[in-house]
Amino acid sequence: MLVSCVAAGIIGAASAQEAEFPDFPNYVPSVAPARVSPDLAPTIDGDLSDPIWAQATQITDFYSVEPIVGTPTEDTIVYMAYDENALYVAVHAFDSNPDAIITRIMERDGEVWRDDMLRFYIDPFNTGLGGFGFDVNAAGARLDRILQRGGPPIVAWDTIWAADGQVTDDGWTAEIEIPFRSISFDPESDEGWGLLITRELAHKNEQIRWASIDPGVQPFDFRQPGRLVGISDIEEGMGLDIEVLGKIEASRDWERPRDDDLIFAPSANIYYKFTPSLTGLLTLNADFSDTPLDARQINTGRFSIFLPETRDFFLQDAAVFEFAGQTFGRGQSNGQPFFSRRIGIVDGTQVDMKGGIKLSGELNGVEVGLLTTRMGSAANIEEQTLSVGRVSIDVLDNSRLGFIATNGDPRGLTDNTVLGTDFIYRDRNFMGGGLLQATAFYLRSQSDDIEDDSYGVLVQYPNDKWGWNVSFREIGEEYRPALGFVNRPGTQDSRAGWHRRFRQTDSWLQYWQVGTEHNYITDLDGNLETRRNQFNFEFVNSATDEFKFSVFENLEVVNTPFSLPRGIIIPTGEYHNDGASASIRSSFTRPYGTNSEIRVQDYFGGERVKVKLATNFQPSPYWSLKLEYDRDQISVPNGDVTVQVYSVENVINLSPDISVNTQVQYDNISEGMSIFSRLRWEVRPETEVFVSLGHGAVVDYDEFPREFESVQSQFVVRFGNRFQF
Numbered sequence: 001m002l003v004s005c006v007a008a009g010i011i012g013a014a015s016a017q018e019a020e021f022p023d024f025p026n027y028v029p030s031v032a033p034a035r036v037s038p039d040l041a042p043t044i045d046g047d048l049s050d051p052i053w054a055q056a057t058q059i060t061d062f063y064s065v066e067p068i069v070g071t072p073t074e075d076t077i078v079y080m081a082y083d084e085n086a087l088y089v090a091v092h093a094f095d096s097n098p099d100a101i102i103t104r105i106m107e108r109d110g111e112v113w114r115d116d117m118l119r120f121y122i123d124p125f126n127t128g129l130g131g132f133g134f135d136v137n138a139a140g141a142r143l144d145r146i147l148q149r150g151g152p153p154i155v156a157w158d159t160i161w162a163a164d165g166q167v168t169d170d171g172w173t174a175e176i177e178i179p180f181r182s183i184s185f186d187p188e189s190d191e192g193w194g195l196l197i198t199r200e201l202a203h204k205n206e207q208i209r210w211a212s213i214d215p216g217v218q219p220f221d222f223r224q225p226g227r228l229v230g231i232s233d234i235e236e237g238m239g240l241d242i243e244v245l246g247k248i249e250a251s252r253d254w255e256r257p258r259d260d261d262l263i264f265a266p267s268a269n270i271y272y273k274f275t276p277s278l279t280g281l282l283t284l285n286a287d288f289s290d291t292p293l294d295a296r297q298i299n300t301g302r303f304s305i306f307l308p309e310t311r312d313f314f315l316q317d318a319a320v321f322e323f324a325g326q327t328f329g330r331g332q333s334n335g336q337p338f339f340s341r342r343i344g345i346v347d348g349t350q351v352d353m354k355g356g357i358k359l360s361g362e363l364n365g366v367e368v369g370l371l372t373t374r375m376g377s378a379a380n381i382e383e384q385t386l387s388v389g390r391v392s393i394d395v396l397d398n399s400r401l402g403f404i405a406t407n408g409d410p411r412g413l414t415d416n417t418v419l420g421t422d423f424i425y426r427d428r429n430f431m432g433g434g435l436l437q438a439t440a441f442y443l444r445s446q447s448d449d450i451e452d453d454s455y456g457v458l459v460q461y462p463n464d465k466w467g468w469n470v471s472f473r474e475i476g477e478e479y480r481p482a483l484g485f486v487n488r489p490g491t492q493d494s495r496a497g498w499h500r501r502f503r504q505t506d507s508w509l510q511y512w513q514v515g516t517e518h519n520y521i522t523d524l525d526g527n528l529e530t531r532r533n534q535f536n537f538e539f540v541n542s543a544t545d546e547f548k549f550s551v552f553e554n555l556e557v558v559n560t561p562f563s564l565p566r567g568i569i570i571p572t573g574e575y576h577n578d579g580a581s582a583s584i585r586s587s588f589t590r591p592y593g594t595n596s597e598i599r600v601q602d603y604f605g606g607e608r609v610k611v612k613l614a615t616n617f618q619p620s621p622y623w624s625l626k627l628e629y630d631r632d633q634i635s636v637p638n639g640d641v642t643v644q645v646y647s648v649e650n651v652i653n654l655s656p657d658i659s660v661n662t663q664v665q666y667d668n669i670s671e672g673m674s675i676f677s678r679l680r681w682e683v684r685p686e687t688e689v690f691v692s693l694g695h696g697a698v699v700d701y702d703e704f705p706r707e708f709e710s711v712q713s714q715f716v717v718r719f720g721n722r723f724q725f
Contacts, residue, residue, distance in 0.1 A: 021063065021070070024213040025224075025433040031195070032230035033057050033080035033087065040081075042088060044175045046140055046166035048079075053090055056081040062199065065215050066207040067510050067542060068503075073206060074171070076199050078118075080228075084235040087178045091118045093138070093199060095171035100203040102589055103139035103167065106621035106653035107661075108682055109155050112137040114588040114618070116202045118174060121147060123194030123222045124185030125277065125362060128398060128428075130319055131194060132159075132183055133220060138172035139621055140164040141656050147220045148319030156315030159183065160685045160722065164656075181237045181724050184277045184361055194225035202589045205510075205544045215503070216464020223428050223435060238725040239273030245720040247287055254710040278361035278368065286313055286353040288344070289716045290690055293676050296665045298643045300632055302562050302570075303487040306333040307341060314340035320360045320369030321390045323404050324422040324441040327458045327471070334493070335454045335475045337418050337443050338388050338406055339485040343373055346410050352376035354383075367392045367402075381412050386483060398426040404443075409482040414447040416482035434463045445481050452476030456493075467515075468498040477524060491529065494520045499536070512539035531555040544587040551580045556604070565669045568639040575604045591619050606636035624651045644668045644701075657682040668701040690718040 034057045042050035056079035064072045079090040093116070095101055101116045113119075115137040123131035133153055135143040142163045146154040159182040165174030185193070197210040198219040209219065211226030245267045253259040267285040274280055291311045299305050309315055321338055328336045344353050356373040369390040377383050385408055392402030406418045420443035430436035437460045444453040456473030477490035499515030514537055521530040534552035554577040561571050579601020586593035592615070599610040614628040625648070632643040648664040662677040679691040694714040700707030 024063075024069070025429075027211070027213060028224070028226060029061060029211055030192070030227035030229055031057055031059055031080060033082045033228070035230075036081045036083050036088075038083045038085060041083060041086070042090075042175055042177070044162040044164050044177050046164040046174050048090055048092060048173050048175070050175075052081055052088060053079045056088070056090070059197065059210055062197075062208045062210055063213045064206060064208050065213060067205065068505050069213060069215065072208040073204060074201060074208075076208065078197055078210070082231055082234070084233065085179060085181075087180070087231070089120055089134075089176040089178070091174050091199070093118070093171045093173070095201075097203075098167060098169060098171055101138050101167055101172055102202045103137060103141075104591065104618045104621050104624075105137055105141045106139055106656050107141065107651060107659040108656060108680070109143050109145075109158070110141055110651075110653075110659075111588070112141050112143045113200060114202060115139070115141070115200070116172065117200050119196065119198040119200070119219055120176060121196040121198075121220055121222075121225075122183070122228065123147075123225060124183060126189070126191045126194050127394065128194060128222050128225070129400070131222060132157075134161060134163070134176055134178060136163040136165050136174045136176060138165050138167050138174070139656070140166065140174065141621075146316065146319055147222070148322060153220050154315050154318055156312040158312070158316075160724065162685055179724075180234050181239075181241075184273070184279060186277050186362075187232075187234065187236065192227045192229035193231075194222045195228040196220070196222065196225050205542065205587070205589065214464070236273075236276055239276070240725040241271040241722055242725075243269040243271070243720060243722040245269075245287055245718055247289060247716060247718040249289070249714065249716045251712065251714045253712055275361070275363065278359070278363050281356075281358040281360075283313070283353075283356045283358070286344075286356060287718065288313065288350070288353075289692060289718060290678060290680070292661075292678070293663045293665055293674055296645050296647060296667055296674075298565060298632070298645060298667055298669050300564055300634060300643060302556070302558070306331075306339075306485060306487070309340050311340075311344070314343070317358065317360045317369060317371075320367065321371070321388060321404075323390070323402070323420065324456075325424050325437070325439045325458075326460070327422075327439050327441060327456060327473070332473075332493075332495075333485050334488045334491075335443070335456075335473060335479065335481075335484070335486055337404055337420055337481045337484045338390075339483065342410050342483045342485075343386050344375065346378060346381060349378060351378045351381075351410075365393060375410070381410075384408055384410060384412050386410060388483060396425070398428055400424040400426075406481060406483040409447075411482075414480075414482065416445065416447045416480065418443060418445045418481045418484065420444065430461070434461060434466075436461055443479070443481070445479050447480050447482065450478050450480070452478035452480070454479045465501055465503075466499070467501075468496075470496045474524070488521075490524055492522050492524065492526075508542050510540045510542050510544065513537070527557075528555070529557050529559070544589070546585040548583045549580070550582075552601075553578050554601070558604075564634060564636070564641055565643055566639065566641045568634075568636060568641055570604045570636065570638070573605070575602075577601055577603050577608075579608075592617055603634060604636050606634065608635075609633045622653050625649070642668075666699065671698050671701060673697045673699045686722040686724070688720045690716070690720070692716045 040052040042052050059078040062076045064070050075094040077092045081088045105112045105115050112135050117137035121133045130147045133145045133147050146157040162177040199208045212224045247265045251261045267287045270282040272280045354374045359370040372387040375384045388406045390404045395401050402422045404420045409416045422441040425438040427436040439458045442455045454475045458471040460469045473493045497517040501513040503511045517534040519532040532554045536550045538548045540546045556575045581599040583597035585595045595614045597612045611631045616626045618624040628647045630645040645667045650662045652660045658681045660679045666673040675695045677693045681689040696711040698709045
């Protein structure tokens with residue numbers, strides 16, 4: 001540890017001097033990792049005594065971003081080196097109170113951002129839009145993810161890499177190894193890679209960064225990264241990965257006559273890098289047995305619910321197929337041209353995916369995403385071939401022009417095709433440093449002899465102190481993307497909103513914020529269907545507890561009767577559904593927390609009280625428990641209904657590589673109960689054992705536990721190994 005002690009002395013001397021900060025809006029630091037012999041490759045155990053770190057390049061220039069921009073309260077050293085096989089990273093995170101360091105997360109791909117941790121994010125193509133994320137906390141828990149432009153990171157992405165960490169007498173240390181075969185990049189590029197390094201001091205609610213020193217920019221946003229330069233002459237391998245899986249599945253249908261089944265199902269994924277930046281995938285007999293339960297929802301509104309994708313196969317490349325940026329985000333999925341849940345799920349029923357071909361990456365500056373799948377038959381549906389293609393290119397420096405095409409109908413009812421184009425304009429220095437983003441799109445669907453279109457525009461100024469947005473979207477009456485999502489055709493949807501954030505210093509408040517949201521929806525002739533105006537007030541204290549309060553005015557014009565649960569009919573008419581809501585989300589750094597909300601409003605001529613109570617317990621890295629209760633009590637002239645949904649998630653971590661996750665869900669409308677328990681053991685980075693037990697039952701809400709009728713049980717054991725060549 002001699003090298004760390006010497007470096008710590010240097011940092012301490014520098015910190016003692018009067019702080020002089022760079023021009024942060026134009027600050028772009030760079031680092032060149034030291035080239036070392038493969039013989040010096042470290043043992044990844046979190047111990048920095050390996051000789052490689054004495055030769056590694058050091059980074060010590062970090063700046064606080066939260067709660068205020070300035071000098072960090074603790075020193076940090078990041079070491080970087082590489083050989084022909086991998087990039088090596090280490091951190092020595094000094095801490096004056098090591099007993100306070102938070103290490104409650106242990107599971108692979110867990111919520112490590114709740115702990116004291118390091119974020120190491122790279123953009124190998126230097127696009128400024130996204131890349132690969134590698135996180136490690138002080139206990140050695142790992143999280144890898146795809147960082148997509150404008151959206152949340154994709155945790156489902158998994159690659160072969162290693163990391164470990166440990167708490168020390170003067171803070172904590174960690175090591176990371178990222179094999180070059182595990183990521184895509186352009187070895188001929190001389191522009192370097194985008195690089196973001198962030199340290200989270202969870203026990204102090206402090207965030208420090210090496211680049212992108214702006215609290216209004218998320219730590220996974222590459223709009224202003226540093227530069228990683230000088231990597232050359234590395235071993236890329238053949239570019240061939242073969243993942244082989246074997247599954248044994250035993251199932252029982254409890255309804256009489258009982259039906260037991262035992263099957264062995266092999267599957268494989270073959271990856272090939274046609275170039276270092278373009279990867280092809282051939283999947284055979286795709287297996288989704290490790291997919292968690294969908295969050296249970298009961299529809300109490302006028303239109304169908306959008307359920308997010310949870311299957312890793314589709315989530316891993318979701319950013320490549322994303323269309324029109326944030327236009328279809330944040331509850332605005334109506335009109336989305338491609339929705340991956342249409343593949344393999346028809347009317348809520350799983351359909352086998354016999355095979356598929358996927359191509360994703362970049363080719364000569366063009367981002368490419370192609371997916372073709374062959375679906376098995378189900379019920380009265382014959383085998384179907386479903387395809388989607390997406391290409392996009394950078395234009396005008398920071399902007400993007402793209403095209404999308406889909407073909408196929410999961411139900412086999414029509415010959416459906418969708419074609420579309422989108423353009424995303426970005427000005428990263430608008431009005432002296434803010435981000436301005438404008439998105440426009442056009443889509444046209446054709447189903448046999450019926451065709452129609454959809455188009456829209458979104459302009460955003462999504463910055464910290466001030467933010468605003470305006471948008472317009474039209475969905476044609478006959479616009480039908482069979483591989484997309486439409487729940488409200490024949491409408492024109494106009495939206496606007498703004499916020500003003502006031503950051504505080506030397507206060508119990510971190511910031512408070514006010515803003516409004518406005519929504520106006522008409523039919524294609526301009527007749528009003530929905531109007532909503534909402535005022536929001538929010539404040540976050542220095543401990544990062546978050547409180548929100550909203551008051552809203554909502555007018556709904558119902559032209560076609562619809563039903564609530566229990567068959568309660570809402571007749572045509574004009575309804576004022578005004579109300580208010582309040583919510584609290586406690587700091588993630590506490591071992592016990594809540595994320596709860598209450599809403600009270602007039603509702604279709606009656607009243608509604610909706611309550612969400614969510615509590616999480618994380619007393620140690622080895623165990624966590626989440627409890628959630630949702631109650632929606634509705635009283636309208638035609639009847640009353642109370643919807644109740646219960647969910648429990650229990651996680652036991654035997655080590656950072658072995659975890660057992662159990663989910664239990666129940667609602668009183670369907671009276672269906674689902675239990676799903678999954679054991680995941682990562683024997684090595686390339687080898688995994690997966691065991692699951694699922695059980696479905698019908699439970700009479702008023703007679704439980706006497707009325708418990710089993711419906712189906714399933715037990716799965718799966719072995720998988722990934723070979724890299």
